[in-house]
Amino acid sequence: MRMQDHSPSIPLAIDLRGISKSFGAVQANKDIDLRVPAGTIHGIVGENGAGKSTLMSILYGFYEADSGEIYINGKLTQIRNSTDAIAAGIGMVHQHFMLVENFTVLENIMLGAESGALLSGSIADASTEVMRLEEAFGLQVDLQARIDEIPVGQQQRVETIKALYRGARILILDEPTGVLTPQEADQLFEILRSLREQGVTVIIITHKLREIMDLTDNVSVMRQGQMVAHVKTSDTSKEALAELMVGRKIRMDLDKTPAIPKETRIEIKDLGLVDAQKIRRLDALSFEVHAGEIVGIAGVSGNGQSELLEILSGMRSCSEGEIRINGLTITPQQTSDPEEIRHAGIAHVPEDRLKRGLIPRFSASESSILGYHNSPDYNGTILTKAAAIKNHCLHLMQRFDVRPADPDLKSANFSGGNQQKLILAREMDPQPKVLLIGQPTRGVDIGAIAFIHQQIISMRDQGSAVLLVSGELDELISLADRILVMFDGRIVGEVQAEEADERTLGLMMANAHSTEEKEATHV
Amino acid sequence: MSSTKQPLPAWADILLIPLINLCIAFAVSSMIIYLIGENPLEAFKVMIEGAFGTSEGLGYTLYYATNFIFTGLAVAIAFHAMLFNIGGEGQAYIGGLGVAIVLLALDQTLPFWALFPLALIAGMLFGAAWAAIPAYLQAYRGSHIVITTIMFNFIAANLMVYLLVNIFIVPGSMTPESRVFSEAAQLPFMHEILGWLGITISESPLNLSFIVAIVVSILFWIYVWHTRWGYALRAVGFSESAATYAGIDPKKIIMVTMLISGGLAGLAGLNEVMGVQHKLMLDFVAGYGFTGIAVALMGRNHPVGIILSSILFGALFQGGAELAFEMPSISKEMVFVIQGLIILFSGALAYMSKPWLEKLFSLFASKKHSETEVD
Numbered sequence: 091m092r093m094q095d096h097s098p099s100i101p102l103a104i105d106l107r108g109i110s111k112s113f114g115a116v117q118a119n120k121d122i123d124l125r126v127p128a129g130t131i132h133g134i135v136g137e138n139g140a141g142k143s144t145l146m147s148i149l150y151g152f153y154e155a156d157s158g159e160i161y162i163n164g165k166l167t168q169i170r171n172s173t174d175a176i177a178a179g180i181g182m183v184h185q186h187f188m189l190v191e192n193f194t195v196l197e198n199i200m201l202g203a204e205s206g207a208l209l210s211g212s213i214a215d216a217s218t219e220v221m222r223l224e225e226a227f228g229l230q231v232d233l234q235a236r237i238d239e240i241p242v243g244q245q246q247r248v249e250t251i252k253a254l255y256r257g258a259r260i261l262i263l264d265e266p267t268g269v270l271t272p273q274e275a276d277q278l279f280e281i282l283r284s285l286r287e288q289g290v291t292v293i294i295i296t297h298k299l300r301e302i303m304d305l306t307d308n309v310s311v312m313r314q315g316q317m318v319a320h321v322k323t324s325d326t327s328k329e330a331l332a333e334l335m336v337g338r339k340i341r342m343d344l345d346k347t348p349a350i351p352k353e354t355r356i357e358i359k360d361l362g363l364v365d366a367q368k369i370r371r372l373d374a375l376s377f378e379v380h381a382g383e384i385v386g387i388a389g390v391s392g393n394g395q396s397e398l399l400e401i402l403s404g405m406r407s408c409s410e411g412e413i414r415i416n417g418l419t420i421t422p423q424q425t426s427d428p429e430e431i432r433h434a435g436i437a438h439v440p441e442d443r444l445k446r447g448l449i450p451r452f453s454a455s456e457s458s459i460l461g462y463h464n465s466p467d468y469n470g471t472i473l474t475k476a477a478a479i480k481n482h483c484l485h486l487m488q489r490f491d492v493r494p495a496d497p498d499l500k501s502a503n504f505s506g507g508n509q510q511k512l513i514l515a516r517e518m519d520p521q522p523k524v525l526l527i528g529q530p531t532r533g534v535d536i537g538a539i540a541f542i543h544q545q546i547i548s549m550r551d552q553g554s555a556v557l558l559v560s561g562e563l564d565e566l567i568s569l570a571d572r573i574l575v576m577f578d579g580r581i582v583g584e585v586q587a588e589e590a591d592e593r594t595l596g597l598m599m600a601n602a603h604s605t606e607e608k609e610a611t612h613v
Numbered sequence: 614m615s616s617t618k619q620p621l622p623a624w625a626d627i628l629l630i631p632l633i634n635l636c637i638a639f640a641v642s643s644m645i646i647y648l649i650g651e652n653p654l655e656a657f658k659v660m661i662e663g664a665f666g667t668s669e670g671l672g673y674t675l676y677y678a679t680n681f682i683f684t685g686l687a688v689a690i691a692f693h694a695m696l697f698n699i700g701g702e703g704q705a706y707i708g709g710l711g712v713a714i715v716l717l718a719l720d721q722t723l724p725f726w727a728l729f730p731l732a733l734i735a736g737m738l739f740g741a742a743w744a745a746i747p748a749y750l751q752a753y754r755g756s757h758i759v760i761t762t763i764m765f766n767f768i769a770a771n772l773m774v775y776l777l778v779n780i781f782i783v784p785g786s787m788t789p790e791s792r793v794f795s796e797a798a799q800l801p802f803m804h805e806i807l808g809w810l811g812i813t814i815s816e817s818p819l820n821l822s823f824i825v826a827i828v829v830s831i832l833f834w835i836y837v838w839h840t841r842w843g844y845a846l847r848a849v850g851f852s853e854s855a856a857t858y859a860g861i862d863p864k865k866i867i868m869v870t871m872l873i874s875g876g877l878a879g880l881a882g883l884n885e886v887m888g889v890q891h892k893l894m895l896d897f898v899a900g901y902g903f904t905g906i907a908v909a910l911m912g913r914n915h916p917v918g919i920i921l922s923s924i925l926f927g928a929l930f931q932g933g934a935e936l937a938f939e940m941p942s943i944s945k946e947m948v949f950v951i952q953g954l955i956i957l958f959s960g961a962l963a964y965m966s967k968p969w970l971e972k973l974f975s976l977f978a979s980k981k982h983s984e985t986e987v988d
Contacts, residue, residue, distance in 0.1 A: 113975075403858070404860070405857055405858060427860060427862075428857070428858060428859065428860035429860030430860075431860075432860060438858070440858055442854075445852065445854045445855065446852075446854050446855050446857075446858040447855070447858070448855065449848055449851045449852045449855045449856075450851070450852070451851045451852075452847070452848070452851065456844065460848070460855065460858070460859045461858065461859040461860055463841050463844050463845070463848075463859065464841055468841075469841050472835075472840055473835070473839050473840060474839055474840060474841055474844065476839070
């Protein structure tokens with residue numbers, strides 16, 4: 091597996107030899123070799139915790155390797171911090187952008203790389219250089235716009251320009267498409283291809299195999315801290331990569347029969363929400379969800395999906411409209427709370443499992459009754475029934491194959507996928523009439539995703555009404571029976587699942603008509 | 614993954630760190646004692662013997678410890694809900710006022726067995742009431758509880774001066790004190806209780822409140838870890854957003870927890886007013902409320918830890934007094950310095966040594982790991 095085929099005539103931009111790094115007893119990177127020929131796009135895939143980010147952090151100087159050597163452009167290079175990395179021509183675009191929101195684009199680009207003590211000179215220098223970069227790589231951004239005024243896709247361009255401005259010839263992108271619409275992602279890929287043409291080497295970390303197949307020249311697969319394969323993208327397939335990542339064959343298709351919708355379980359009429367800052371979050375939302383169907387909500391995050399889930403689960407009250415959910419009526423005057431909602435047979439798998447879904451510092455058994463902690467099943471008159479709680483947790487763990495099946499282990503010490511399975515088990519176990527799910531597989535490893543999807547479908551088949559909010563279009567298309575698209579707090583479109591494809595959904599998510607005009611004036 | 618540190622094993626966290634902190638505090642204290650020309654070892658011997666060597670000394674140590682258990686538990690329960698109650702001092706003071714009001718009003722009419730529970734409840738209620746206003750301001754108005762509880766300490770102190778000088782003072786007396794309660798309104802001393810059982814020990818202020826403190830500690834443990842209310846309390850402390858998701862109202866939990874916290878602090882007033890002084894007087898709280906913060910920190914907010922660290926602080930108070938008496942060159946102020954150092958190192962700087970220990974432990978762990986790897 092170690093052998094890589096690349097023609098010796100192409101110089102290596104990056105050559106890592108025997109990189110190892112441990113954190114205490116955990117070996118995050120074990121004897122890793124990686125060779126990236128100059129002027130190529132190289133993908134690194136692997137499940138969560140496979141060690142991809144650690145490896146890139148070593149390359150960018152956040153961590154120092156315990157052993158191993160780094161050769162940049164054929165030269166042995168010591169990278170102790172990010173200054174060393176920048177000096178070696180390495181730039182990184184982080185998953186979470188490192189931008190000052192109330193600075194302009196230009197100010198962000200020159201931040202930390204000013205040419206003198208006085209700003210005026212730096213600004214002039216920087217703007218000429220940045221214009222040149224924009225020209226050369228087709229990276230159009232309005233330099234005078236403030237960061238918080240431009241869309242995420244553009245913010246990412248700013249990050250890219252920032253790296254290039256500092257002279258990067260090797261660009262590392264960590265999960266770059268997580269926050270982008272499919273169209274924005276396509277634009278990013280165009281930019282990356284044009285960078286490649288100019289001789290820039292690109293390393294992209296992603297868990298989306300489709301992107302790897304579209305974009306990269308070579309792929310390296312990591313599993314449990316080790317490199318398990320280096321392959322030419324043209325010689326491999328999504329299925330083969332997934333198998334390499336997980337280490338066993340996995341099924342990516344789902345057993346899903348057409349939905350048989352029955353009575354209405356959620357009925358929303360003219361729902362509106364204006365938040366404490368007087369900003370409108372939801373605007374005249376109306377739709378229904380029936381028993382026995384999965385309704386998906388698509389949209390770029392921050393367009394009101396989270397608020398919708400919060401209102402339906404009772405965590406927040408609405409400002410306008412009316413909701414009937416499994417016999418319960420909620421209006422701005424007649425508010426409800428999460429406990430009442432739960433009693434009415436509505437379960438909620440929250441979007442953010444570490445902030446809401448469980449309590450990281452609670453034991454698994456304590457987290458396994460979160461929201462149901464007042465139930466007589468777990469309480470005597472005064473004392474809690476420790477044994478009953480533990481048994482319940484074990485039951486959930488067995489039913490959803492949570493590993494390790496240890497109710498006393500702290501919730502934080504489970505992997506993301508197992509935490510999510512525990513939450514899903516907790517919410518699905520009482521056989522809810524309505525199931526609200528936010529981001530069911532965010533940060534969950536591939537092996538667990540198929541299992542979670544199958545469970546959601548089986549809840550539908552048992553007659554639950556399922557409302558599914560997800561940022562993954564693949565997921566919505568394969569799970570949902572109908573997909574509603576949200577933009578700016580409104581529903582801007584509805585698509586039957588069998589007619590849905592990423593392109594039409596993506597256009598709706600970006601609310602195509604208005605933004606396409608904007609794009610036109612920009613370019 | 615993102616951190617090179619490993620969590621410490623539980624025993625190191627609970628035992629090793631407090632011990633290391635104590636050693637540092639004693640080392641620094643030794644240097645100071647050495648600098649003023651006394652033998653540090655001799656000084657510590659005097660302190661330890663003074664605190665534990667005689668039944669009288671032990672009695673005093675446990676009497677101080679009683680106050681620290683109450684105020685320590687008060688800080689701890691608030692801390693489990695992520696609230697920092699600095700107002701134990703004022704709550705204990707006002708708690709004592711509640712005890713005194715009940716006893717002054719009823720000590721001529723009711724027998725001890727009726728007065729005791731009434732005084733106990735009054736102490737808790739008054740302490741709780743004093744915590745209620747900062748709690749309300751925190752929960753519903755967003756004022757920070759640290760600020761408001763500190764303010765309320767000052768308000769309590771001045772209120773008590775006013776009440777004692779103008780209302781409770783014995784007519785014609787020059788000292789701002791209430792009259793002494795009747796026999797029926799005094800908690801039996803431990804030397805009396807043991808005397809009834811035929812065991813003779815020297816006289817000390819240690820009284821029935823100590824038993825109350827132990828019982829309350831057990832109730833604390835049950836409440837926090839073995840009831841659904843404690844579950845809700847800890848849920849809010851760990852993650853307010855997850856608690857909201859679970860249908861727990863953080864505002865309600867803040868109110869309830871602060872009321873309990875104030876009530877616990879108020880019991881220190883029971884020990885002082887009904888147990889020792891047998892009258893209402895100025896400044897009987899004497900910093901016990903503040904020391905409770907260090908006690909709770911050192912005791913890791915767990916009743917067992919709080920009892921142990923209360924005894925340690927009790928020993929410091931008692932042994933320190935003995936030291937000032939035995940070694941004239943070590944003044945009372947010097948003893949405060951030593952107490953202050955211990956509070957500093959085991960309270961304020963409680964986690965100072967943690968990063969180093971974690972590094973040390975992960976070093977050992979990785980060594981072990983690589984050894985097994987080689988095998």
